[in-house]
Amino acid sequence: DVKVTQSSRYLVKRTGEKVFLECVQDMDHENMFWYRQDPGLGLRLIYFSYDVKMKEKGDIPEGYSVSREKKERFSLILESASTNQTSMYLCASSSPALARSSYEQYFGPGTRLTVT
Amino acid sequence: AQKVTQAQTEISVVEKEDVTLDCVYETRDTTYYLFWYKQPPSGELVFLIRRNSFDEQNEISGRYSWNFQKSTSSFNFTITASQVVDSAVYFCALSENPSNTGKLIFGQGTTLQVKP
Numbered sequence: 001d002v003k004v005t006q007s008s009r010y011l012v013k014r015t016g017e018k019v020f021l022e023c024v025q026d027m028d029h030e031n032m033f034w035y036r037q038d039p040g041l042g043l044r045l046i047y048f049s050y051d052v053k054m055k056e057k058g059d060i061p062e063g064y065s066v067s068r069e070k071k072e073r074f075s076l077i078l079e080s081a082s083t084n085q086t087s088m089y090l091c092a093s094s095s096p097a098l099a100r101s102s103y104e105q106y107f108g109p110g111t112r113l114t115v116t
Numbered sequence: 117a118q119k120v121t122q123a124q125t126e127i128s129v130v131e132k133e134d135v136t137l138d139c140v141y142e143t144r145d146t147t148y149y150l151f152w153y154k155q156p157p158s159g160e161l162v163f164l165i166r167r168n169s170f171d172e173q174n175e176i177s178g179r180y181s182w183n184f185q186k187s188t189s190s191f192n193f194t195i196t197a198s199q200v201v202d203s204a205v206y207f208c209a210l211s212e213n214p215s216n217t218g219k220l221i222f223g224q225g226t227t228l229q230v231k232p
Binding site for chain 1 (some may be wrong): 151219
């Protein structure tokens with residue numbers, strides 16, 4: 001069974017703290033993604049990675065950074081958390097675009113982050 | 117520019133009613149994929165279906181059916197005889213092309229509430 005896991009389901013942090021959200025997949029996928037989900041806005045891509053140590057900005061990268069040191073792990077970092085980063089964060093992974101299951105993304109359960 | 121629009125923000129039906137969720141997309145690509153995902157209250161997005169742009173055959177899977185019409189750029193999703201367990205947020209998505217990164221463009225989501 002394919003699996004994407006996220007380190008926490010719920011997280012409460014204070015303004016200014018550095019926050020790490022971890023995502024691990026066991027499907028040997030090359031591509032990994034971080035989204036945030038807010039009511040009425042759908043899923044917005046923050047960053048994605050198509051290989052180890054490779055990363056690209058998504059639609060809303062400001063205030064975030066990422067790290068991918070190993071193929072199975074993709075970390076999202078909030079350098080200095082702010083209240084407007086209170087949101088649901090979803091991690092996903094997928095095979096390369098030319099693979100048989102092209103573009104199908106597998107999602108983790110999400111982390112609901114509250115910044116106070 | 118590529119875009120996915122789910123005009124219905126929320127839909128409420130009574131159990132056993134049929135319901136159709138609309139999805140309209142914009143793309144200039146000739147090759148693309150369309151997806152539907154379900155997000156139950158637990159939070160994890162679950163893959164439902166993928167269609168490629170060359171296959172306009174409608175698909176049925178149990179109580180679920182999908183109507184893909186390139187002429188109107190629509191990929192609508194119908195649930196027949198809805199059940200309470202169908203209550204969820206449903207997302208339509210479009211593959212971003214050309215891309216080797218497997219990025220998806222998501223609609224804003226439609227919240228479906230099925231009342232007993």
